[in-house]
Amino acid sequence: MKVTDLKGIGPKTAALFEKLGLFNAEDLLSYYPLHYDFYEEPRAIGAAVAGEKCAVQGVITRTVAVKATGKVTIFTTQIEDPTGKLRLTWFNAPYVQSLLRRGAVFIFRGNVVRRGAELLMEHPEILTLAKYEELSGSLRPIYGLTKGLSNGVVVRAVQQALDLLPRAEEYLPEGLLVDMGRLLREEDALEAIHFPKDEAELLSAQKRLAFDEFFFFVLAMRRLRQMEAAEENAFPMELGWKTEEAIAGLPYHLTNAQLRVWNEIEGDLVGAHPMARLVQGDVGSGKTVISFLAMLLCAENGFQSVLLAPTEVLARQHYEKLCAFCATNAAFAGVRPVLLVGSLRAKERREALSAIAAGEANAIVGTHAVLEETVVYKSLGLVITDEQHRFGVKQRAALAERGTGRPHTLVMSATPIPRTLGIIYFGDLSISVIDELPARRLPIKTAIVDETWREKTEHFIRKELDAGHQAYVICPMIEPAEELAAMDVGTAARRLRKAFPDISVGILHGRMSGSEKEKAMAAFAEGKTKILVSTTVVEVGVDVPNATVILVENAERFGLATLHQLRGRVGRGDAQSYCIFAQGSESKDVEERLSILKKSNDGFVIAEEDFRLRGTGDLLGIRQSGDPRFRAADLGRDRDMLRLAGKIAGRVLAEDPELSMAEHAGIKKRLEAYFAAEERIDSL
Ligand code: ADP
Ligand code: MG
Numbered sequence: 001m002k003v004t005d006l007k008g009i010g011p012k013t014a015a016l017f018e019k020l021g022l023f024n025a026e027d028l029l030s031y032y033p034l035h036y037d038f039y040e041e042p043r044a045i046g047a048a049v050a051g052e053k054c055a056v057q058g059v060i061t062r063t064v065a066v067k068a069t070g071k072v073t074i075f076t077t078q079i080e081d082p083t084g085k086l087r088l089t090w091f092n093a094p095y096v097q098s099l100l101r102r103g104a105v106f107i108f109r110g111n112v113v114r115r116g117a118e119l120l121m122e123h124p125e126i127l128t129l130a131k132y133e134e135l136s137g138s139l140r141p142i143y144g145l146t147k148g149l150s151n152g153v154v155v156r157a158v159q160q161a162l163d164l165l166p167r168a169e170e171y172l173p174e175g176l177l178v179d180m181g182r183l184l185r186e187e188d189a190l191e192a193i194h195f196p197k198d199e200a201e202l203l204s205a206q207k208r209l210a211f212d213e214f215f216f217f218v219l220a221m222r223r224l225r226q227m228e229a230a231e232e233n234a235f236p237m238e239l240g241w242k243t244e245e246a247i248a249g250l251p252y253h254l255t256n257a258q259l260r261v262w263n264e265i266e267g268d269l270v271g272a273h274p275m276a277r278l279v280q281g282d283v284g285s286g287k288t289v290i291s292f293l294a295m296l297l298c299a300e301n302g303f304q305s306v307l308l309a310p311t312e313v314l315a316r317q318h319y320e321k322l323c324a325f326c327a328t329n330a331a332f333a334g335v336r337p338v339l340l341v342g343s344l345r346a347k348e349r350r351e352a353l354s355a356i357a358a359g360e361a362n363a364i365v366g367t368h369a370v371l372e373e374t375v376v377y378k379s380l381g382l383v384i385t386d387e388q389h390r391f392g393v394k395q396r397a398a399l400a401e402r403g404t405g406r407p408h409t410l411v412m413s414a415t416p417i418p419r420t421l422g423i424i425y426f427g428d429l430s431i432s433v434i435d436e437l438p439a440r441r442l443p444i445k446t447a448i449v450d451e452t453w454r455e456k457t458e459h460f461i462r463k464e465l466d467a468g469h470q471a472y473v474i475c476p477m478i479e480p481a482e483e484l485a486a487m488d489v490g491t492a493a494r495r496l497r498k499a500f501p502d503i504s505v506g507i508l509h510g511r512m513s514g515s516e517k518e519k520a521m522a523a524f525a526e527g528k529t530k531i532l533v534s535t536t537v538v539e540v541g542v543d544v545p546n547a548t549v550i551l552v553e554n555a556e557r558f559g560l561a562t563l564h565q566l567r568g569r570v571g572r573g574d575a576q577s578y579c580i581f582a583q584g585s586e587s588k589d590v591e592e593r594l595s596i597l598k599k600s601n602d603g604f605v606i607a608e609e610d611f612r613l614r615g616t617g618d619l620l621g622i623r624q625s626g627d628p629r630f631r632a633a634d635l636g637r638d639r640d641m642l643r644l645a646g647k648i649a650g651r652v653l654a655e656d657p658e659l660s661m662a663e664h665a666g667i668k669k670r671l672e673a674y675f676a677a678e679e680r681i682d683s684l
Contacts, residue, residue, distance in 0.1 A: 001025040006160045008153070016149040017157075028161040031154075032193050032209075032631055033141035036202065039109075039132065046083030048112045048119055055109040055132070056086060056121070064097045079108065086112075087120045099126065107132045139196050158194050171666030176648060184208040193632065207641055210633035214645035216674040217629055221428035222653055223671070224396075228428075229273055234405025235381035237269040237301040243293050246331035250289070257436035258286050264432045265294055268408065269382075275408035278426050281434030282603040283568025284441070287412045288318065288543070290434075291384045292325055292332075294410060299335045299362045303381030306364045308371070310388045312341045312514050313521050313537055318386065319365040320525075321543075340366035340375070343514025371395065377402070384410040387540040414540070414565065418608045421639055424646035444571040446579045446598045448555070448591075457580055458499050461549055464578070465503060465530050469548040472569055473533045476557040478509045485584065487553035493533040500531070508534040539565045545573030555581035556590040560610040563594075564603055611636040 003025055004014050017023075022031055042055040058079030065076045075090045077100055088108060090096050100106070110124030127135070143154040167187040170177070177183065182204070184192065189208035196202035243266075247254060254262070261279055268275035281287050291307055298305040307322075309315040319339040326332040338352050338361035355361035359378035364370055371383075383399060388411075400406035417425055419433075449457060461471050473496065477488040489509050496505050506529030508520040517537070524532040525544050532538070532547075539562060550570045555563060563581065570577035581594055596609045633641065652664060659668040 001161075001165065003028070003157065006157050006164075009157060013149070013153060016146055019146045020144060020149075025157075025161045025165060028154075028158050029165065029190055030631060031143065031158065034144050035142050036139040036196070037142055038139055039135040039137065041136070042107050042132070044083040045079070045081045045086045048084075048086060048121070050112055050114040050119055053109070053111050055107050055127075057081065057105065057107045057129070058086065059105050060100050060102050061085070063102055064100050066097070079106075087115075087118060088124055089120060090123050093123070096126070105129070137198070139199070139202060141194050162191055162194065169666060171670050173663040173666075175663075176652075180211075180644065180648070183211060186212065206632060207638065209631075210638035210641040211645055213630055213633040214638070214642045215649060216671060218424060218427055218642075218645050218649040219653070219667070219671055220674055221426075222649060225276070225428045226657070228276055228396075228406070231274055231406055233271060233273055233408075235269075235274075235298075235301070235303050235379075235408060236271075237297055237303075237381075239266060239270060239297070240300050242300045242331045242334070243297050246293060246296055246325075246329055249329040249331055252438065254289070255286065255434070255436045255438055257281075257434045258290060261432040261434050262290055262293055264430075265290070265410065266297070268430070269294070269297060274406045275382075275410065276429050277409070277432060278411045278413060278422075278429040279432045279434065280413055280422065282437070283414045283565055284572055285414075285434040285437055287386070287414075287434065288321065291386065291410065291412055292322060294382060294384065295322070295363045296332060296335055298382045301381070303379050304356070304359065304362045304364065304377055305382035306366070306370050306380065306384065308383065308385045308388065309365070309367060310386070310540060311537060312343060312367055313508070313517055314386065314540060314542060315339065315341050315365055315367050316518050317521065317525070317542060322363060322365060335363050336361050337363040337365060340364055340370050341514065342367060342369050371399070373398075373402070379404060380407050382408045382410065384412060386412045387414065414568070414603055417635065418604060418611065421635070421642055424642055425635070427646070440574055441571060442574075442576045443601050444567060444577045444579050446567065446581070446601075448581045448583060448594050448598060450583055453582070457551060457582070458496075460578070460580075461531070461551065462500065464549045465500070468546075469575065470524065470527065470529075470544065470546050471531045472538065472547055472550040472566075473531060474538070474550065474552045474566055475533065475535060476554045478511055478535060486557055487584075489533050489535060492553060496531055496533065503531060504529045505531045505533060508532055508537060510535060510537050536562060536566065538569055542569055543572055544569070548573075548575050548577040549580070550578075551580045551582060553582050554584045555594060556583045556585045560593060560596060560606055561603075563597055564606050567597070567601075611639060 001024060002014075003009050003017050003022060004011065006025055009017075020031070022028055040055065042057045045056050045058055048054055048056055056079070058081045060077055061080045062078045067074045067076070072091050073094070075093055075096050076087060077096075078085055078087050107127045107129060108121060108124040109127065110121045112119055112121050114120070141155060141158075143151055145151060145154065167190065170186050172180075177185070184204045184207070186208065189205040192201045192205035193209055196205060261281075265275070265277060268277055279287055279290060295305040295307065307318055309318055316339065319337060322335070322337045326335050326337065338355055340349070340352050340356070344352065352361070353375060356364060357376045357378060369375070380399075380402075396406070396409070399409075411429060422431065464471060473492055475487045475489045475492050477486055479490055480488045489507050493505050493507050506520045506523050508517060512520065520529070520532070521542070523529045527546060536558070547570050550566060552558070552563065552566055558566070567579040570579060581597065583590060583594060596606055600606055600609070635642065652659070652667065655661075656664050659671065
């Protein structure tokens, strides 16, 4: 059914829907609300807090004042209750003049802001007591919108779609549904996620839909694993002496955990089936050298390998490092690296491509450009991704089809997913864990400070610089933005240059060109710039062991996982390192969140705590993971559903691996649709 078949939706609105990816009426059903508006009990005026949305009941004590300023006309009045007074303003709302007579009583609902010493409610909704009574306690869906589209239009469209469209049949066999206890039926969950009666119903709906998303995700991963495990190793390798020599030639001893993981990888590469392995290791655990060893082994066996990084900065750094290994470690003599990133000049790119096609280059380092179809490999035997998501179904199939067989895949990640969940979530991969940091590393000292500490912080950075070390300063933004009070790279750099006139300060952010970024990174790595002011582009993987202090501005604006990754940029050498989180907010929640980082340096512990905190708080807001596979599910909040999905998927597949039993027909059909949708996701 087309969206234009719904009442009240013409071609103009349909075009707006299209912008949101909504083409059919069916799409509306899974266009879940971003969050819900909750009409809670009105507060006493004295209890209104700046920065919060609330409802207050009061009597109007002043005639509406009108002030015209250019395009906007501002209407102002004031209300009172026994606990206090509150000023109210509206923009371009002439109707309030006749509505709000002195002495009348209404409920006003809106955002409270501070203006000087006074509190003010901006553009509040105006409701009669009776109307408020009616709405009170109810949840109204708020959808993601685009310019020109109002929430009401989406609400009415979704309502019609729910009324008109036939609901998909429940795919879970009755027996399982019963075993799973209080899970809502799918069709009821779909209704309730849009129009929940109350919080309890919303919660059950979220749980059920999260279960569905996880269930097919897990099933798909396990099927994929079964299929791949049945394939033959198209690039069988033999172990030689070279990797042993390489390890002996390192300037440090590999940790026991690194050695163990390396053994597991070797076992896969010489084994009967293609490798599909995840290496989980906290920041700084030394994953890079493991990937280089795998590339070396691959080259020694006459195959090519690819190392894929999420950013160009990181790809270039890996490339430089690999070249340095080749130059200093004799065992790497047969490894011939080449860099392939988007910003190469045409000639460089041509040369790289022909070296790859001819097999002259056998260790290719790059960004996702390396997987484009225009890149022709001679014998691609191993694909490694660093700090990036897994390969999708389609990507894997494409890799398998393009060359002489399915290459081995290795995923390197400091994934913030707690171990027990990781086993379910990464059901398509074997997992190796590097659970040990190189010896001689001193734990990073972490401090959480506020604005009053700025001088001390600068003093501290100065001391580290004087000792010959370097510093990162991380900002949430590139340029100042009015509406967000947060530090930006430009301002921070200016301020630091003024505070340290004799120190060279470099900057790095995503809007710089590839070669500018490269220059900035290289200058910092070589110690030419002492302070690097950057956005989170340095978040993953960047390795400059001489940097011993990192200052993160407006730390409250980053997630814990990101902060932990950022902190991992220091503490990579022998010297004591420091991490300073500067927070620009006084909220208790922020403090609790940040204090987790102070208590622990262990990524897994932090992930656990982060999940625990988010798990309880986020009922009314559906988090946007950005992954179209998870529209309703949140790994933190719905971890119980991931566990349940893992359990049920295991049970179903154990009983009926091919899903050929009649009672699993529904599951089978949905799984096929899921694989098809997954392909679409991959090719986005
Ligand atoms: P990550 O796991 O975060 O990718 P890296 O591979 O970048 O970590 O390693 C972090 C730093 O530790 C690098 O400077 C690397 O040279 C160094 N390193 C790796 N393994 C060891 C080891 N066994 N002993 C000492 N230093 C090591
Ligand atoms: Mg790394």
